[in-house]
Amino acid sequence: MELSSRLTNITGGGSDGWAVFYRARRMIDAGLTVTELTIGEHDIRTHDSILAAMNLSAMGGHTGYAEVPGTADLRDLVAARVAKRTGVPTTADNILITPGGQAGLFAAHLAACNPGDPALFIDPYYATYPGTIRAVGAEPVPVQTRPENGFQPGKAALDAAAAGAASLLINTPNNPTGAVYSRDTLTGVAEICHAHDLWLISDEVYDTQVWEGTHISPRSLPGMVERTLLVGSMSKSHAMTGSRIGWVCAPEPVITHLINLATHTTYGVPGFVQDAAAFALQQGSAFEEAVGAPFARRRALTLAALKGQNIVQPVPVQGAMYAMLDIRATGLSGEAFANGLLDAEHIAVMPGESFGKAAAGHVRVAMTIDDDAYVAALNRLVAFAASQVSQ
Numbered sequence: 001m002e003l004s005s006r007l008t009n010i011t012g013g014g015s016d017g018w019a020v021f022y023r024a025r026r027m028i029d030a031g032l033t034v035t036e037l038t039i040g041e042h043d044i045r046t047h048d049s050i051l052a053a054m055n056l057s058a059m060g061g062h063t064g065y066a067e068v069p070g071t072a073d074l075r076d077l078v079a080a081r082v083a084k085r086t087g088v089p090t091t092a093d094n095i096l097i098t099p100g101g102q103a104g105l106f107a108a109h110l111a112a113c114n115p116g117d118p119a120l121f122i123d124p125y126y127a128t129y130p131g132t133i134r135a136v137g138a139e140p141v142p143v144q145t146r147p148e149n150g151f152q153p154g155k156a157a158l159d160a161a162a163a164g165a166a167s168l169l170i171n172t173p174n175n176p177t178g179a180v181y182s183r184d185t186l187t188g189v190a191e192i193c194h195a196h197d198l199w200l201i202s203d204e205v206y207d208t209q210v211w212e213g214t215h216i217s218p219r220s221l222p223g224m225v226e227r228t229l230l231v232g233s234m235s236k237s238h239a240m241t242g243s244r245i246g247w248v249c250a251p252e253p254v255i256t257h258l259i260n261l262a263t264h265t266t267y268g269v270p271g272f273v274q275d276a277a278a279f280a281l282q283q284g285s286a287f288e289e290a291v292g293a294p295f296a297r298r299r300a301l302t303l304a305a306l307k308g309q310n311i312v313q314p315v316p317v318q319g320a321m322y323a324m325l326d327i328r329a330t331g332l333s334g335e336a337f338a339n340g341l342l343d344a345e346h347i348a349v350m351p352g353e354s355f356g357k358a359a360a361g362h363v364r365v366a367m368t369i370d371d372d373a374y375v376a377a378l379n380r381l382v383a384f385a386a387s388q389v390s391q
């Protein structure tokens with residue numbers, strides 16, 4: 001018996017890009033102290049008040065099967081949130097609650113793509129994107145962006161790749177680059193979607209973490225509501241990564257079909273997790289700002305630490321919890337730099353190459369450790385970079 005090629009081909013046979021991360025983990029297991037700046041996870045836990053709401057719900061009996069599309073309360077709250085953030089009328093019928101944004105990305109691609117269809121995504125990209133596309137049987141097609149353009153996708157590159165494609169996946173604010181797409185960029189994206197009749201899958205899981213510019217949801221652009229499948233999540237906005245709670249917001253007929261998908265795959269999300277999410281959403285924007293505040297602060301610390309030298313250049317960090325650093329002046333690849341830094345300084349960062357071709361010669365630093373340790377690590381990273389140039 002053989003396993004299906006759709007399953008065995010999810011990673012595409014290549015490296016998963018996490019070699020430096022795994023090596024750092026092995027060093028830690030061997031007793032070494034390693035500063036880890038790899039993973040996109042807050043250095044705070046889910047807030048006690050959210051956990052208390054979860055406990056109250058579970059102890060109150062919400063431990064049976066929950067409604068598969070999501071509880072009425074949570075769907076209403078998410079719909080109201082999306083309506084407020086996009087200005088587009090949105091009801092519970094436009095919302096499917098999913099076990100995290102990742103499951104939402106899978107569902108959205110299954111809705112948009114037939115087997116074999118080309119599915120576009122922007123390079124650099126969040127590591128799971130090509131695998132998610134392969135998992136639904138579609139063909140991942142990266143569209144390159146350039147550091148010189150702040151990693152904003154250009155209309156010409158999109159147009160050149162779009163013939164015959166079924167979908168385009170974008171992510172703003174962006175992981176790994178920190179780019180927040182401008183209105184011009186998104187207008188170009190919308191024009192390409194219209195011209196090539198594409199579904200737009202809009203990953204907005206970092207929408208509360210914007211440090212420069214404004215987050216614009218493409219769902220709000222003229223003519224886009226009917227072709228946009230918006231993916232959201234509580235992971236980043238409320239530090240609820242482990243609760244696995246997110247959503248897809250889409251036209252009602254799409255959601256009707258996606259409810260069938262949920263019935264035959266996940267069978268919904270635990271009721272007590274949904275109740276905790278509903279509680280969290282009701283805490284308002286001050287709560288969300290407090291969750292994002294450490295990254296806003298460390299973004300400023302990053303820019304300050306990199307001032308006065310020109311070997312390590314920050315790509316404009318406009319949003320999310322990462323700083324993408326251009327280390328091309330060292331002459332090293334991102335991978336060689338990250339490996340060298342791990343060996344010499346015991347600091348683990350992600351090579352840009354882990355996120356696609358467009359981020360070659362860069363490293364991604366997660367701003368996810370306390371401020372003092374973060375600044376100390378950056379200073380050592382800069383000194384390491386300088387030592388490579390003078391060699």
Ligand code: PMP
Nearest residue numbers: 040100101102126175233235246
């Ligand atoms: N999209 C992006 C860009 C991400 O960085 C992540 C998580 N790191 C996700 C989606 C998935 O998030 P989750 O499943 O936790 O909601």
